[in-house]
Amino acid sequence: MRPWVFPLLLLALLEAAARWLVPGSDALAPPSQALLAFGKALSASGDDSVLQATAFTLSSAALGLLLGAALGVTLGLVLGLSRRAAAMGFLSIEVLRPVPSVALIPLAMLVFGFGYRMEISVVAFATFWPLLILTQAAARQVEPQLLEVAHALGLSAWARTTQIVLPAMVPRLFIALRLGVSFALVVAVTVEIAANPSGMGYAMMIAQQSLAPDLMLAWLAWIGVVGFAINALTLRLQRAIAHRMGEPRTGVAP
Amino acid sequence: MSSAVLQSSTRGRATTESVAVLVCLLALWWLASHLQWVSKVFLPTPEATLESLVQGLSTGELAGFTWDTVVRMLLGWLLASAIGTALGALIGASATARTWIAPTLEFLRPLPASAVMPLAISLFGLSGGMVLSVVAFGAMWPVLLATVHGLASVHVRLREVATALQLSRTAFVFKIGLPNALPDILAGMRLSMTVSLIVAVVGEMIASQSGLGQAILLAARSFRASELFAGIVLLGAIGFVSNALLALLEHQFLKWQRH
Numbered sequence: 001m002r003p004w005v006f007p008l009l010l011l012a013l014l015e016a017a018a019r020w021l022v023p024g025s026d027a028l029a030p031p032s033q034a035l036l037a038f039g040k041a042l043s044a045s046g047d048d049s050v051l052q053a054t055a056f057t058l059s060s061a062a063l064g065l066l067l068g069a070a071l072g073v074t075l076g077l078v079l080g081l082s083r084r085a086a087a088m089g090f091l092s093i094e095v096l097r098p099v100p101s102v103a104l105i106p107l108a109m110l111v112f113g114f115g116y117r118m119e120i121s122v123v124a125f126a127t128f129w130p131l132l133i134l135t136q137a138a139a140r141q142v143e144p145q146l147l148e149v150a151h152a153l154g155l156s157a158w159a160r161t162t163q164i165v166l167p168a169m170v171p172r173l174f175i176a177l178r179l180g181v182s183f184a185l186v187v188a189v190t191v192e193i194a195a196n197p198s199g200m201g202y203a204m205m206i207a208q209q210s211l212a213p214d215l216m217l218a219w220l221a222w223i224g225v226v227g228f229a230i231n232a233l234t235l236r237l238q239r240a241i242a243h244r245m246g247e248p249r250t251g252v253a254p
Numbered sequence: 255m256s257s258a259v260l261q262s263s264t265r266g267r268a269t270t271e272s273v274a275v276l277v278c279l280l281a282l283w284w285l286a287s288h289l290q291w292v293s294k295v296f297l298p299t300p301e302a303t304l305e306s307l308v309q310g311l312s313t314g315e316l317a318g319f320t321w322d323t324v325v326r327m328l329l330g331w332l333l334a335s336a337i338g339t340a341l342g343a344l345i346g347a348s349a350t351a352r353t354w355i356a357p358t359l360e361f362l363r364p365l366p367a368s369a370v371m372p373l374a375i376s377l378f379g380l381s382g383g384m385v386l387s388v389v390a391f392g393a394m395w396p397v398l399l400a401t402v403h404g405l406a407s408v409h410v411r412l413r414e415v416a417t418a419l420q421l422s423r424t425a426f427v428f429k430i431g432l433p434n435a436l437p438d439i440l441a442g443m444r445l446s447m448t449v450s451l452i453v454a455v456v457g458e459m460i461a462s463q464s465g466l467g468q469a470i471l472l473a474a475r476s477f478r479a480s481e482l483f484a485g486i487v488l489l490g491a492i493g494f495v496s497n498a499l500l501a502l503l504e505h506q507f508l509k510w511q512r513h
Contacts, residue, residue, distance in 0.1 A: 003357030010358075027376035087268035092276045098493030100452045102467075103486045105459070106474030110482070111296045186366040190452075193368045194459045195471075201369065208372035216372055220365075227364040 029214035031221075038218035049203070054226060057199035060116055061188035064123025065180050071124070072131030073173070079132070080139025081165065093132070101126035101187055105195050115198070119191045126187040127180045134176035138169045171245045174238040181234045185227050200226070298480035306484040316469070320488050323454055323465040326382075327492070330389025331450040335443050338394040339432075342401025346435070347427045352406060359399060367392020367453050371460060385457030392453045393446035400442030404435020437511065440504045447496050455489065466492075 011031045018030040029037075042050050079086040104125055108118035142165050150160040192201025204219035280300060286292050287299040298306075310316025345351045345359075371388050378384035408431055416426045432439075458467030470485035 002354060006355050006358045007361070084268075084271075088271045088275045090268075091272040092279055095276065095494070096490070098497055099486060099490035100448070100455055100493055102452050102455045102459075103470060103489040106470045106482055107296070107486065110474045110477070110479070182364050185364070186368075189366040190368040190456055193366075193371055194456050201366075204369065204372050208376050211376075213376060216376065220369055220373060223369050224361065224365045227366070228361055231364045 026211045027213055029217055033214040034217040037214035053200045053203045057188050060119040061123055061184040064120040065127050065184040068124035068127030069131050069180055072128040073135045076132045076135025077139055080136040097129050109195055114196055119196050122191050123184050123187045127183050131176050131180050138172035142168045171242040174241050178234045178238045182231055298483050302480040303483040306480040310484055319466045319469045326454040327450045330386055331393055331447050333390035334393035334446050335397050338397030339401050342398045343427050346402040346405030363395050368456050380461040382463050385461050385463050389450050389453045393450040396442040396445040400438040401435050404438035405431045408434050444500045
């Protein structure tokens with residue numbers, strides 16, 4: 001009950017302001033009209049643009065994250081397990097990492113044109129770095145005793161990685177992955193707002209440009225709801241996994 | 255002594271290898287562009303990029319764009335830090351405010367800052383002020399949440415001390431709460447600097463405000479790859495320098511804590 005009071009108060013204020021202070025504005029609409037506009041967009045016969053746009057953004061974010069995570073986790077493992085490799089890669093990583101992901105939007109546009117591939121590539125670049133850094137840290141924090149056991153058992157490097165190190169890293173990897181999920185969503189929407197003419201971000205830009213503030217606010221709220229739902233879901237998943245792997249439920253946040 | 259010599263020699267080797275890897279990457283870029291593994295339309299040669307960089311900086315055009323972006327980023331970041339700390343202190347100082355307002359903050363936090371841009375455009379138009387407001391809004395969250403968290407996590411003992419000294423709420427916030435939250439706030443400010451740069455660049459792209467964001471978008475649209483790469487290099491440099499400066503600042507500010 002309590003968490004809802006403040007947002008409802010804000011919405012009521014916005015409703016009142018939009019109705020009485022700036023009626024008929026091109027910039028603001030009352031939330032009730034935004035809800036109506038969203039209902040209309042959802043139920044328009046033969047038009048599944050809402051679902052299509054949502055699916056586009058989510059699938060681009062997911063594929064980009066998959067690519068970025070695959071590369072980031074692999075390299076992070078190598079750098080985390082070998083101090084020498086970490087020292088060798090240090091400078092290159094420090095030089096490349098600060099490049100803001102959005103700076104690659106024009107380059108991705110030039111290489112791939114518009115569509116899935118450019119969005120996926122930018123999301124992959126953006127999620128690669130945090131996953132690399134967090135995986136490296138996670139691999140470093142594997143108990144040294146476990147590595148000694150692996151050594152005593154005479155395991156090969158491959159067996160040591162897959163049978164000892166990776167399982168020991170799973171809870172931390174999921175924390176990294178959860179961070180990656182929220183990153184991926186933010187970057188995907190940003191790419192759509194800045195350049196790519198598809199997805200939820202673009203739908204919102206179009207609503208703004210066609211002076212439909214009700215639809216624009218509806219998209220903003222929808223982006224918020226989708227982001228919140230996915231973040232809540234991954235948080236639950238991460239906690240369940242941490243619990244199963246025998247870590248305490250609390251104190252796992254990065 | 256021999257171990258110290260050994261250590262310094264391994265460190266020296268590590269530095270050499272680290273530089274060697276970077277040089278190898280640059281050489282790979284040189285090869286890929288010269289042997290046309292990747293089309294010249296997308297991937298300019300390192301020399302061409304350097305030439306665009308030097309030319310753009312010496313004629314002042316690129317330097318001007320860099321300056322515009324840096325100012326936008328810093329102004330937005332300062333606004334975000336001030337507003338975030340103030341709002342965070344207001345919310346964090348009272349347990350009642352925390353229970354009623356904090357869940358809403360958690361809901362708003364994952365919202366992409368750039369998603370607010372269309373709303374800001376319809377409110378403020380395609381102006382520099384619009385971009386600045388979105389930069390400040392987007393970069394405010396890390397600081398705001400860090401401040402709330404830092405104030406909420408004041409140790410019980412310190413609260414008891416404050417009660418015993420009969421500190422007013424304002425005095426508690428300034429004398430105990432904010433100093434206690436300082437490490438969190440500084441970490442938040444570092445994150446918010448990164449967000450500032452990203453949102454500033456996106457804003458320049460959408461609203462055609464002068465800056466590196468607009469410059470690289472125009473360079474890509476007219477297939478001037480070397481200028482595009484020069485812009486990306488400059489943006490990376492801005493990110494690198496601002497991050498390094500903030501790390502230094504954090505180190506200075508938190509000296510008292512380690513003693």
